[in-house]
Amino acid sequence: MEWEPPKNVSEVRSFLGLAGYYRRFVKDFSVVAKPLTNLLKKNAPFNWNDKCAQSFEELKKRLTSAPILALPSGDGGYVLRPHEINYPTHDLELAAIVHALKIWRHYLYGETFQIFTDHKSLKYIPTQKELNLRQRRWIELLKDYDCTIDYHPGKANIVADALSRKTVDHLAKELRTEIMHEAHYAPYAMHPGSTKMYRDLRPYYWWPTMKKDVAEFVARCLTCQQVKAEHQAPAFLIEILDLLLISGKLAKGLGTKLHFSTAFHPQTDGQSERTIQTLEDMMRASVIEFRGNWDDHLPLMEFAYNNSFHSSVGMAPYEALYGRKCRSPICWDIEGLRQLEGPELVQQTGDGIRGRGKSFSEGVTWRGILRFGKQGKLSPRYIGPYEILERVGPLAYRLALPAELSQIHDVFHVSMLRRYRSDPSHILREPEIEVSEGLTYVEEPIEILDRSIKKLRNKEIPMVKVRWSHHSPREATWEVEENMREKYPYLFPESVR
Incomplete structure (x- = not known):
């Protein structure tokens, strides 16, 4: 249990409140906790000494070792206690239950279990007649599970109070960077844009200026700067119509103006190229990140596309099909509820587009x-x-x-x-390398695996597929045959004769 040593009387009282709930399972609990309880005496100075530290570590050790805690088994029912956080409204109390069911679906689906809540009205919500649309949607989700909702007073829920009221700082900056790095550079993410990345992280994490940090992180990504094009709002709508249907009356009836798209400029095709452009950018990023074996990561690219936020449907395609997002390593944490906006970032982006x-x-x-x-x-x-x-x-x-x-x-x-x-x-800072005089590394072609002809407009160029030393056949490269004959004539026995 990663609980930092208390720094004041309030934190000591919080820790002892949690530990005291399990005192009947800990032998000689009062003896072990005596140095900590002495700190709670009236007018006693807060002096954290070696005895207090030893008592604190011993209690953590006994609380986290068998037979205090054990993993759940699948042969019986579960008792679910989702309310480690006290929510202020009726809907948010129900939202906490729904969130817990989604997170632990693989444990709870098909099992009989109980849900304990300190919000008594939720006990009668399945039989309540008047429900808003949000509550009706959540009730439909609850019907997928074999569960009952029971009332548990908040005063008796000591464990939840100790955990939810624990003093913590904001998410560390180092941890924020690791989270954004995982959500952007991981093989299952494939370099999403700032909007997709923010919408994918928002259900699971929160910190001040999160939206701004995500946008700046994506903007500084070297791969994204290389493969993604800049965008701006269109000045008018472009329609691609068949030439046989072009007429002034049709355009007037539709209330549109007809503009022709130019060659080698697919941006003028409206949204017809948008999906293809997204997939192309993901594949370009794969080529840069994974080099020769980028095609081995195509299944991950498909997963990243289907599990990321799409503005057209307001959710990920996987979520639209199955009703829930597919779990990935980035989503195992407590969700935040505050939605952030970065007007200054939007203003900077707009100024950059207008002044381009x-x-x-x-x-x-x-x-x-x-x-x-x-x-x-x-x-x-x-x-x-x-x-x-x-x-x-x-x-x-x-x-x-x-x-x-x-x-x-x-x-x-x-x-x-x-x-x-x-x-x-x-910036890649390479350490100084001591070169050994007896160490050599020569990369030479071993054999020719295949031949082909590269056809240009006015000529044809013979090409050969060459396998190099210290490389597998999968890493073979196509080279111009004429150049290879000049440098490595031994690869062409017929020319030596």
Whole structure:
């Protein structure tokens, strides 16, 4: 039991209240707890010494060891005590029961059990005639279980009072970062956006400025900056209509204006490309995170998509189908009830969108990927970051490109640039490595596994699939046959002859 040592008389009284509830199971309880009870005497100074610490640790040890506590068995009924937190209203008291049933569904479904509550009116809610829509929905959920609701006075519920009124600080900042890291970088999460991530975390965690912290965390993610495009609100509605149906009367009757979408610009297709874009971004993130074996994580990508919040249905697709969200490692904690809003964050985002076509300051930014080099469907949308050297005209900037991009013109339009959000995790600090003179590592091709022809517009390029030393066949790469013949002629016995 991770209960920190008391720091004042109130915390000592709280701990002894919890421990005293189980005193009939602890041998010589009064003898062991005597140094702590002495601190509760009137006008006694609070002096936490070694005897108090020893008594505190001994009580925790006896309370958490057999035969005090044991795991439940599946051959009998359960007694459920959900109210470790005292809620102020009738609906929230019932909400606590519903939440406990959802969390422990795998234990309770199909079993006979009792629910003890300190809100007496809930005992008669199944027979109550007038119910609001929320209560009716929760009553339907209660009908799935074989349970009875019984009244248990709050004064007699000592254990719940000791746990719920324990003095705790806000969620530690280190723990907040770990929670957001798990919800964003875990293989079953697949880099969700700030809205999805916040809506997925909100039922289980809460801390001040949670929504703002989640948005800033996602904005600083290096993978998301590389694979996700920026968005802004559309100025008008775009309809994709068949050419045979185009007419002025039809457009007037629908109350819309017809605009044609341009080639290589699927953003003008309205919502027709939205789902595909989400899946593409998830696959791009998988390629960056998992490299060569990204296809092994496609089932996790499917799980992440189906178990994340969708604004179109107001919940996750899995929840819409089965009535509950699928449990993942991120959801095992107490839920928070307060909903946060970040108006200053929304204002900053809107200002950034409106000012996107205006100017960039000299410094560090992202450059959009151009049509050069190796390209593919799952290539990152952006590469960089690169430093801005100067402004060239009202809408163009000169960047400091590395040597490998020297053949590319270093001036780019503002539409191809994106602001880079720095984070300490993006900097990789490698420890100093002592190189042994006798240690060598040579990566050479071993064999050719396959051949193919890459067809371009005006020519064909022979390609070979090469397996390299210290790599499995699954990590084989496609290379230009002409280059491989020049560097490694022993791979082509026919040319040696």
